Amino acid sequence: MVPSVKPQGVTHQATTTTRGQLLSRRPHLTRRLAQLYGGLTLYGASSALLVRSGLGLEPWNVLHQGLAERTGLSMGLVLTVVGAVVLLLWVPLRQRPGLGTVSNVLVIGAAMDATLAVAPDAHGLPARIASMVAGIVLNGAATGLYIAARFGPGPRDGLMTGLHLRTGLSVRLVRTAVEITVVATGLALGGSAGVGTLLYAVSIGPLAQVFLRVFAVPPAPGGGAVVATGRPRRAILRR
Template sequence: MRQATTTSRGDLLSTTKPHLTRRLIQLYVGLTLYGASSGLLVVAGLGLEPWNVLHQGLAELTGMSIGVVSIFIGAAVLLLWIPLRQRPGLGTVSNVFVVGLAMDGTLALMPDVHALGGRIPLLVAGIVLNGVATGLYIAAKFGPGPRDGLMTGLHQRTGRSIRMMRTLVEVAVVATGFAFGGTVGIGTVLYALAIGPLAQFFLRFFAVPAPSGGGVVAAGGQPEQAILQR
């Protein structure tokens, strides 16, 4: 009996370690690509995703880089989780730092692009890559990003739909960011229309098989809804 128990534990460890390794790789690749995709949208200059409109506006106001502003805003939003009684995960905390650093790194490497013929492909690539990145890091199931957790927390505390909470918050951040000089344009609209279907597709595509092989590990219900309900 003891030998059988030892064998079963060994089998579990042998399946769990690769499973955890894949999830960690998927998390950090996803967060890095998320920051890179945001950098592409900044270079394209045709409109940013809602929160980066705010980040860019504050960067213009303060003189800090957009990535550093993203880190500060992410940390501030994470503090709002306390009264909302949300629990951060490894992915939540990592999101705060990795995305901002990857965004600044991408902007440091990318040349300025002025021709519309070059900016449009960058816009499309940025939106699609953002969908890929979202699927990767959410499907790793290490917790939602600070901003998505804010939506689910507000939903739980107010009883209002996630869609309504997201709309109200994102309208507020876009308006504030635009007032400070953030870029709003066709890219902002295309992102809002495309990111839900893209994220849904890539969440399924990158779903992590469970250690037993009997199912998949995907994003938890409400964090996923915070991404998809737009």
């Protein structure tokens, strides 16, 4: 019997190929991480612009503002605490957080507080409208950035999808019910809703879809994505 001999050249070639694939994936992962944290930072900053406009906030931020008024805490800190509480609700719903989920809780509130610390209130109707429009458009861009990075949904998105899976109700119905509840609660606590809230509700979906296409990340060379996979086709487009 002739003993089999494994060609050394084949082994070397396979090792080189694997190493090359790993190196080629680094820029891909770097881009995804940059999109994730850039998007989350921009989300917090754009939400702060809506606060400064005084013309109404996103549904969840109506609640955050109301809680901030009652507790004396900053809006960003309240956003972070509420995000952590919502994340705990994932446990009975059997949802699994990703890097993007945890980062969502930690980054957006800090970015909002940092922006509120340096951005003055908008005075005069033209300036307030400009701040509102800029906040909504940038919020759509931020949503497209971090969702396209595919590191997992935000805690509020996961709550809605979890309730959808457990109750059998449509995502649209669950989202509507949850957001009506948080807006009503926020208003009762002193939060502000207005034309900005309505404009945000009708425009954020289309804006986010546009920016999802703009910031779509192509598959990693030589294989799938390194951390989180799946195309964001069914994203709820909310934090």
